[in-house]
Amino acid sequence: MNVVIILPTYNERGNIEKLVPYLEEEIFPKIKNHKMFILVADDNSPDGTADEVKKLMKRWRNIEISEGPKRGLGAAYVRGMTYAIEKMDADFMFEMDADEQHDPKKIPEFLNKMDQGYDMVIGTRYSQGGSIPENWPIKRKAFSIFGNLLVRGILMKFSIHDWTGGYRVLRKEVFLKEKDELESYPSYTFQIAFLHKTLRDGFKVAEVPFHFSDRKLGMSKFPALEYIVNALKYVITAKIKEIVTGPFGKFLVVGGIGFIINAAILKILVEIFKWVPSYANLVGASVAIFSNFNFNNLWTFNERKITSVSSYFVKLIQFYLTSAFGVIFIQTGTIFLGENLLGTKYYFIYFLVGTFLLLIYNFTVYNRIIWRNKK
Ligand SMILES: Nc1nc2c(ncn2[C@@H]2O[C@H](COP(=O)(O)OP(=O)(O)O)[C@@H](O)[C@H]2O)c(=O)[nH]1
Ligand SMILES: [Mg+2]
Missing domain, CATH: 3.90.550.10 (Spore Coat Polysaccharide Biosynthesis Protein SpsA; Chain A)
Known part of the structure; x- marks a missing residue:
């Protein structure tokens, strides 16, 4: 040389x-x-x-x-x-x-x-x-x-x-x-x-x-x-560039899209179809979770994409269950702790903290369990 x-x-x-x-x-x-x-x-x-x-x-x-x-x-x-x-x-x-x-x-x-x-x-x-x-x-x-x-x-x-x-x-x-x-x-x-x-x-x-x-x-x-x-x-x-352009940044974008879908369905069902808000939100959240799953699969974790039909359904159910767990125990749980320890006055802050913890939990579960690297 x-x-x-x-x-x-x-x-x-x-x-x-x-x-x-x-x-x-x-x-x-x-x-x-x-x-x-x-x-x-x-x-x-x-x-x-x-x-x-x-x-x-x-x-x-x-x-x-x-x-x-x-x-x-x-x-x-x-x-x-x-x-x-x-x-x-x-x-x-x-x-x-x-x-x-x-x-x-x-x-x-x-x-x-x-x-x-x-x-x-x-x-x-x-x-x-x-x-x-x-x-x-x-x-x-x-x-x-x-x-x-x-x-x-x-x-x-x-x-x-x-x-x-x-x-x-x-x-x-x-x-x-x-x-x-x-x-x-x-x-x-x-x-x-x-x-x-x-x-x-x-x-x-x-x-x-x-x-x-x-x-x-x-x-x-x-x-x-x-x-x-x-x-x-x-x-x-x-x-910062690494985080934003990496899986975590994409995960945030996908979550943002999910949020918009959830909110839009909620509004349409309540205001046009006169649904009860809580039922309307169940539908909105379910559709948003479905969207999140697919966008994360195709984009956020595209290098570990789930392709076979059987594991697609298994993973989709897993995704719904872990998402529900997060909303009930992590996000709502934080609000529950806050209101019992510090009173209801700052409920919105508990909501923000809970949502932040939820994001970390979700990303970890997706990264480590649902789209686990099979090496
Ligand atoms: N051509 C060129 N060489 C530089 C320049 N700045 C530093 N050097 C050279 O780079 C080497 C390392 O610089 P030096 O001043 O010793 O940095 P230090 O070892 O970190 O204190 C030396 O050979 C310098 O002459 C520059 O602007 N142009
Ligand atoms: Mg030198």
Whole structure:
């Protein structure tokens, strides 16, 4: 495979002149089963990083440079990865800081995982065998550790320990699939967004622990405050989108349709046909439940659709029974508890709380029992 190590640089002259020879002389000769290349993605650094790279390019033939305007780390990676695929025929691409914080000795271990068939391998500082610099002030350590825990907690994805790091390798197919969406993250949020979309699309991701060493030369470009705001914005909107467009969101839409059907039948029977409201509601609710069952079957849980006629009727009856149980015991039960413990004055609040609990109960029953995953 052609492996391109992409090094984004902004004022890294002093670092790049040490890192590139180290990669060429100490690391690449040890890798026998891949062809190794380096691509520097430089954003017209005023310190002359590009001139230094061009000198190195005369010494080694497997180095290239992609130059462009400074738009941020994510934008530099999108430009660099596009270049690596189009101009260097890359199969695997590494993300690696140019400042030697990412121990190059770990490269073979990353490649090993790729050879096992993974689509992306993430360097992690937060699992067994990984670490952040000892000498970091406590505030910076806390920021780094809790930031990552927060991302994992909000996204509810605990299998990946390090979301914010920038030491990774991936197959070109992963980048080509996510490229269009990644254009929206020109800064450091790129790392979280890229990993999140990669997992969402079912690519296989592995981790390699590494010791993140402290920067020895030059300055960090990390925009802390802007980063916190953008990263939080990303994970929160991503999670909301996931919930709304996932089964739970569809379940709410189906329930809303059911409610409209129930209300319409109730009104028609009472006002036009002069039915008693309670009987009219029994009919309305039964039709609404029937509609809910079918829409949930065809849409909300379409991946686990009930198709055979016999199980359709069994499940339909189950659905009616569990729906009735929910309305009688959970929703009405909450109202009953409220009026007995706190009086009838706030009955509408008990109704709202009861309805909320009913929704959770219904979704759980549908998800776990009626449309249970048969794996
Ligand atoms: N091309 C480019 N590289 C950048 C940009 N911002 C940061 N980098 C590079 O990305 C790498 C990581 O940045 P760094 O400042 O070390 O971040 P930190 O390790 O989180 O403190 C370094 O090689 C930087 O030179 C940018 O806007 N454009
Ligand atoms: Mg750094």
